[in-house]
Amino acid sequence: xxxxxxxxxxxxxxxxxxxxxxxxxxxxxxxxxxxxxxxxxxxxxxxxxxxxxxxxxxxxxxxxxxxxxxxxxxxxxxxxxxxxxxxxxxxxxxxxxxxxxxxxxxxxxxxxxxxxxxxxxxxxxxxxxxxxxxxxxxxxxxxxxxxxxxxxxxxxxxxxxxxxxxxxxxxxxxxxxxxxxxxxxxxxxxxxxxxxxxxxxxxxxxxxxxxxxxxxxxxxxxxxxxxxxxxxxxxxxxxxxxxxxxxxxxxxxxxxxxxxxxxxxxxxxxxxxxxxxxxxxxxxxxxxxxxxxxxxxxxxxxxxxxxxxxxxxxxxxxxxxxxxx
Amino acid sequence: xxxxxxxxxxxxxxxxxxxxxxxxxxxxxxxxxxxxxxxxxxxxxxxxxxxxxxxxxxxxxxxxxxxxxxxxxxxxxxxxxxxxxxxxxxxxxxxxxxxxxxxxxxxxxxxxxxxxxxxxxxxxxxxxxxxxxxxxxxxxxxxxxxxxxxxxxxxxxxxxxxxxxxxxxxxxxxxxxxxxxxxxxxxxxxxxxxxxxxxxxxxxxxxxxxxxxxxxxxxxxxxxxxxxxxxxxxxxxxxxxxxxxxxxxxxxxxxxxxxxxxxxxxx
Ligand SMILES: Nc1ncnc2c1ncn2[C@@H]1O[C@H](COP(=O)(O)OP(=O)(O)OP(=O)(O)O)[C@@H](O)[C@H]1O
Ligand SMILES: [Mg+2]
Numbered sequence: 001x002x003x004x005x006x007x008x009x010x011x012x013x014x015x016x017x018x019x020x021x022x023x024x025x026x027x028x029x030x031x032x033x034x035x036x037x038x039x040x041x042x043x044x045x046x047x048x049x050x051x052x053x054x055x056x057x058x059x060x061x062x063x064x065x066x067x068x069x070x071x072x073x074x075x076x077x078x079x080x081x082x083x084x085x086x087x088x089x090x091x092x093x094x095x096x097x098x099x100x101x102x103x104x105x106x107x108x109x110x111x112x113x114x115x116x117x118x119x120x121x122x123x124x125x126x127x128x129x130x131x132x133x134x135x136x137x138x139x140x141x142x143x144x145x146x147x148x149x150x151x152x153x154x155x156x157x158x159x160x161x162x163x164x165x166x167x168x169x170x171x172x173x174x175x176x177x178x179x180x181x182x183x184x185x186x187x188x189x190x191x192x193x194x195x196x197x198x199x200x201x202x203x204x205x206x207x208x209x210x211x212x213x214x215x216x217x218x219x220x221x222x223x224x225x226x227x228x229x230x231x232x233x234x235x236x237x238x239x240x241x242x243x244x245x246x247x248x249x250x251x252x253x254x255x256x257x258x259x260x261x262x263x264x265x266x267x268x269x270x271x272x273x274x275x276x277x278x279x280x281x282x283x284x285x286x287x288x289x290x291x292x293x294x295x296x297x298x299x300x301x302x303x304x305x306x307x308x309x310x311x312x313x314x315x316x317x318x319x320x321x322x323x324x325x
Numbered sequence: 326x327x328x329x330x331x332x333x334x335x336x337x338x339x340x341x342x343x344x345x346x347x348x349x350x351x352x353x354x355x356x357x358x359x360x361x362x363x364x365x366x367x368x369x370x371x372x373x374x375x376x377x378x379x380x381x382x383x384x385x386x387x388x389x390x391x392x393x394x395x396x397x398x399x400x401x402x403x404x405x406x407x408x409x410x411x412x413x414x415x416x417x418x419x420x421x422x423x424x425x426x427x428x429x430x431x432x433x434x435x436x437x438x439x440x441x442x443x444x445x446x447x448x449x450x451x452x453x454x455x456x457x458x459x460x461x462x463x464x465x466x467x468x469x470x471x472x473x474x475x476x477x478x479x480x481x482x483x484x485x486x487x488x489x490x491x492x493x494x495x496x497x498x499x500x501x502x503x504x505x506x507x508x509x510x511x512x513x514x515x516x517x518x519x520x521x522x523x524x525x526x527x528x529x530x531x532x533x534x535x536x537x538x539x540x541x542x543x544x545x546x547x548x549x550x551x552x553x554x555x556x557x558x559x560x561x562x563x564x565x566x567x568x569x570x571x572x573x574x575x576x577x578x579x580x581x582x583x584x585x586x587x588x589x590x591x592x
Contacts, residue, residue, distance in 0.1 A: 185447070188451060189449055190444040190446050190451060193451055196425070201425055206406075206408045207385065207419075208408075209408045210408060215444075
């Protein structure tokens with residue numbers, strides 16, 4: 001009998017190899033628009049990972065992560081279009097702005113838990129959503145800001161940038177993979193264990209000497225970083241920023257993707273995001289009410305697999321490979 | 326009363342002065358003044374609702390007191406937050422057993438042992454903390470939990486959770502251990518084993534134990550404090566308590582209260 005971990009490792013290597021070969025494999029086998037769909041899945045799964053870090057590992061359900069996604073987008077767009085920054089400084093701004101915002105919002109939000117926490121995260125993102133709509137000169141309001149892509153690397157006469165589809169895809173892939181790897185390290189570290197202790201029992205956590213408030217704030221800022229970085233990537237990917245991405249509807253989708261994929265598992269958000277975006281892309285071309293299918297799948301999984309697709313998969317494999325007694 | 330240098334050895338590990346806690350109209354802890362001498366095993370007994378758990382909650386900073394002060398090894402801790410008090414060296418178990426359900430038994434112990442030493446490193450693997458891992462191994466052996474090391478705490482039997490609670494309390498290397506009904510819910514065999522462990526622990530750690538099982542209390546305690554209706558009814562050696570008329574009337578000598586029928590006053 002093969003152990004679950006062996007099967008999972010094989011699957012992981014397979015997926016990694018597939019993702020690496022996408023820019024060449026997809027155009028050879030299918031419509032090349034799928035390269036960009038997969039790039040988008042990667043960006044959104046990074047966004048969902050920020051929900052996962054908070055909900056799956058610290059026990060805080062945030063419905064406001066779109067705020068940091070939006071700050072990431074605007075950091076990049078304003079940096080390039082209004083401040084004339086190059087790729088890297090604009091990316092830096094697109095990460096620094098959401099991290100700073102997450103710190104400020106977190107100072108207030110992590111005092112609360114459960115629905116109070118969820119509500120205050122929604123309130124924060126709504127405030128800035130409406131601010132962004134009204135501050136037209138800076139944000140472009142409803143229309144958003146479009147910008148011209150700066151190049152990422154330049155060696156003499158040759159330039160590399162998001163204008164090249166393969167480069168864009170690989171840049172996104174490596175960034176997302178690096179973040180997931182860092183998150184994996186984090187989960188095996190003292191900080192990660194402290195997060196999980198707080199998730200399981202915050203009262204007990206403070207009794208053993210953990211500073212629950214401070215640790216939750218750190219988690220909130222790290223999650224702000226992940227959401228912000230995904231927003232910054234998405235801005236470069238779409239060459240624009242818009243307030244619509246700050247609406248809590250966007251946060252809510254990431255919560256659904258995370259829970260369906262499996263909150264509290266590293267790759268759950270990737271699985272959930274892939275599932276929903278693929279359903280959307282396949283079905284929406286044939287049928288405009290594709291959100292009905294999305295809703296039905298979400299409800300079925302939440303009822304029959306409370307630990308998400310990844311949890312279901314692990315249970316099945318464990319049962320299958322368990323020694324028969 | 327003041328801790329003179331000559332009296333340092335005898336300075337109480339825990340000193341409580343006029344501690345009071347009210348919940349609305351109910352005075353759960355009523356002007357309690359107590360001093361626990363070091364190197365002795367103290368038991369607090371008293372009927373349900375006497376205020377024993379509330380007293381622990383006040384000591385550990387879990388609830389704010391309305392009046393009074395608490396000193397731990399001479400240092401005032403009355404207004405400190407729970408994690409600060411715990412870092413000073415007071416560990417406690419909860420009456421309603423609570424561990425980290427989704428972590429394994431050894432992870433539960435690991436995070437408890439490491440909590441005071443710093444958990445902010447996001448990159449170093451937990452298995453590379455040699456001191457903490459050794460501590461975990463020692464506690465696992467000490468409490469005979471090694472066979473359950475990799476089990477998720479949420480899947481343990483009630484008795485094993487109670488043992489893990491004690492393990493977590495000692496993994497933090499406390500100077501003072503507050504045990505709130507540690508053997509509640511254990512089988513007779515588990516109880517016997519645990520009592521032996523608590524006695525062993527008392528060799529090196531100061532322990533205050535709340536317990537309803539009188540047989541156990543009179544077996545292990547050096548000093549007993551009796552609480553009733555928030556106040557202290559009596560305090561003394563097991564012999565003195567067993568002979569105390571007031572205590573027998575108010576508490577021990579109520580055969581209709583089945584919890585306390587094994588009262589030692591009869592023995
Ligand atoms: N957080 C609270 N809010 C309101 N009342 C409380 C609270 N905690 C305890 N009480 C009340 O205070 C009184 C003392 O409770 P406490 O839990 O300290 O008793 P105890 O001596 O530990 O009893 P037991 O032996 O049943 O554990 C009880 O009447 C209880 O209902
Ligand atoms: Mg109690």
